[in-house]
Structure formats: C-alpha cells, structure tokens
Amino acid sequence: MDKTDNNPQDPESFSLEALKNGDKTEFARLVNKYSSKIYHLALRILNDPQQAEDVLQETFLKAFRSIGSFEGRSSVSTWLYRIAANEALMIIRRRKPETALVDEKDQDDDEATDETIVTDWCCMPEEELLTNESRKFMDEAIQKLSPALRVVFMLRDIDGLSIKETADALELSEAAVKTRLLRARLSLREQLSKYYHEMHHEVRE
Amino acid sequence: MENNHPHHCKELVKQISEYLDEELKGQYLEALQSHLDGCTDCQNVVNSMKKTIELFQIVEENDSIPDDVRQRLFRCLELDDECPES
Numbered sequence: 001m002d003k004t005d006n007n008p009q010d011p012e013s014f015s016l017e018a019l020k021n022g023d024k025t026e027f028a029r030l031v032n033k034y035s036s037k038i039y040h041l042a043l044r045i046l047n048d049p050q051q052a053e054d055v056l057q058e059t060f061l062k063a064f065r066s067i068g069s070f071e072g073r074s075s076v077s078t079w080l081y082r083i084a085a086n087e088a089l090m091i092i093r094r095r096k097p098e099t100a101l102v103d104e105k106d107q108d109d110d111e112a113t114d115e116t117i118v119t120d121w122c123c124m125p126e127e128e129l130l131t132n133e134s135r136k137f138m139d140e141a142i143q144k145l146s147p148a149l150r151v152v153f154m155l156r157d158i159d160g161l162s163i164k165e166t167a168d169a170l171e172l173s174e175a176a177v178k179t180r181l182l183r184a185r186l187s188l189r190e191q192l193s194k195y196y197h198e199m200h201h202e203v204r205e
Numbered sequence: 206m207e208n209n210h211p212h213h214c215k216e217l218v219k220q221i222s223e224y225l226d227e228e229l230k231g232q233y234l235e236a237l238q239s240h241l242d243g244c245t246d247c248q249n250v251v252n253s254m255k256k257t258i259e260l261f262q263i264v265e266e267n268d269s270i271p272d273d274v275r276q277r278l279f280r281c282l283e284l285d286d287e288c289p290e291s
Binding site: 024025027028031032035036039040049053056057060061064119120121122126129130135138142153157158163178181182185186188189192193 | 218219221222223225226228249250252253254255256257258260261262263264265268269270274275277278279281282284286287288289
C-alpha cells in the first residue's frame with residue numbers, strides 16, 4: 001500500500017488504483033502537484049534550465065510507463081524524486097565521467113570545520129535575510145557544493161525525504177547520507193554566515 | 206572549562222546535523238546538550254545551521270515552475286486537456 005499518498009479523505013492524496021488503471025485526470029493531478037518540485041530539484045542539481053526540463057519530462061514519462069510495477073513500498077512522491085534524482089545524476093555523469101559522483105571525501109572531514117564563523121545572524125529580520133541579492137547568493141552557494149552533496153541536501157532538506165528514503169533513492173548507505181548531509185549543511189551555513197556577517201558590518205559602518 | 210575547549214567544539218560540530226534531525230541519542234545527545242548549555246559559539250552554529258536550512262526551504266517553496274515549461278510537460282504527456290490555467 002502506498003504509505004502517504006492514497007488516503008481518499010485527503011484531497012492532496014492520490015489513488016494508486018486510479019493511477020495504475022491509467023486514469024488521466026488522476027495522473028494530471030499528480031503531475032500538477034509535483035512538477036514544480038521535480039523541476040526545481042533537477043534545476044538545482046544541474047544548474048541548466050533546458051536539462052532540468054528534460055529531466056522533468058523524462059521523470060513523468062517513466063512514472064507513467066512504470067506505474068503498473070510500482071509496489072507502493074514508498075510514497076509516490078518519494079518514488080518520483082528517486083526517478084528525477086537518478087535522471088539528473090546520469091546527466092552529471094555524462095558531463096564529467098571522471099569525477100562522477102564518487103564524492104571526494106566520505107570520511108570525517110576536518111576541512112569543513114576548520115574555519116567556523118560563529119556570528120549570530122539568526123535574529124536579523126527576514127526581509128534583510130531574503131533580499132533579491134541574498135537569494136542570488138544562496139543560488140550560488142548551493143552551486144558551490146559538489147553534485148553529490150547537492151542532491152543529498154535537496155532530497156533531505158528541501159523535498160523532505162527521510163535519511164533512509166534518501167539513502168534508498170541514491171543507493172547509498174545511511175551513514176554516507178548523514179556524512180554528506182553534514183558537509184552540505186556546514187558548507188551552506190558557513191557561506192551564509194560569511195555573507196550575513198559582512199552585510200551586517202556594512203550596514204553598521 | 207575543559208568541555209568548552211575549541212578542540213571539543215570542533216568534534217561536536219560533526220554531530221550537529223544529527224542533533225537537528227533528532228537522530229542523536231543517549232550519551233552523545235546528553236554530552237552535546239550539556240556542552241551547548243555552556244557554549245555560546247556552538248549554540249550559534251546550531252541556530253545558524255537551522256536558520257540556513259529554513260531559508261533555503263522558504264526560497265524553494267516560493268519558486269514555481271515557469272508556465273511554458275509546465276505547458277510543454279503536459280503536452281509531452283498527452284495531458285493537454287488536463288493542464289490547469291496559469
């Protein structure tokens with residue numbers, strides 16, 4: 001049984017039976033609900049709108065073709081994210097086969113914690129934290145992560161998959177997911193801290 | 206004071222991610238919590254990591270799919286009739 005998406009009382013849920021029977025309206029509902037998330041997942045991983053659109057289309061085409069064999073061990077959304085992440089990672093592998101997705105360092109990483117900025121910027125008002133300029137900085141910050149870290153951060157922190165679901169989707173151990181997640185979060189936190197620290201000082205000067 | 210030595214902070218920073226995911230248990234959780242109680246720097250790291258994740262979630266939440274991309278998607282899936290108006 002589908003764990004989360006097929007509760008008939010919930011307008012946000014989907015009937016797996018209808019999807020398996022080729023019900024177009026139900027499938028369109030599914031596409032409508034997840035297309036934006038899938039597109040942005042692919043866009044973040046690839047940083048290329050055309051390739052992100054290719055991944056988006058391929059994800060739903062594959063889902064449409066293989067819904068009959070979907071056993072419902074995960075939720076439909078997790079299944080879609082898994083297809084999309086793998087499609088996007090395949091493109092990354094084609095771009096740079098030599099660096100692919102074997103992450104550089106999966107062991108404990110001292111480097112990431114060498115220089116820790118401890119400024120407290122959390123109390124800055126949200127309109128200062130989320131200006132157009134800072135949003136642009138956040139786009140750049142996420143692109144500075146390796147694809148291997150980026151995909152873990154996106155699936156876990158943005159799309160809300162559990163550690164286990166992320167591990168299953170990427171065929172990694174849970175320990176590897178946790179290590180990559182820590183490194184992604186530390187790197188993003190560090191970059192944003194530097195940025196807000198400088199911004200705060202500029203404002204005061 | 207031993208517990209607030211920078212080396213100790215550096216070791217504990219590695220557990221912050223699991224702490225935020227509520228995956229840190231038993232003695233590890235107790236050790237981190239007791240350290241956090243007395244270390245403002247580590248509290249700031251925890252709070253700013255939490256805030257970092259929240260900010261990315263807000264930004265992603267508000268990003269919608271471009272209309273033309275969505276229309277091409279519905280067309281390629283032969284679901285044109287079901288494509289909602291933008």
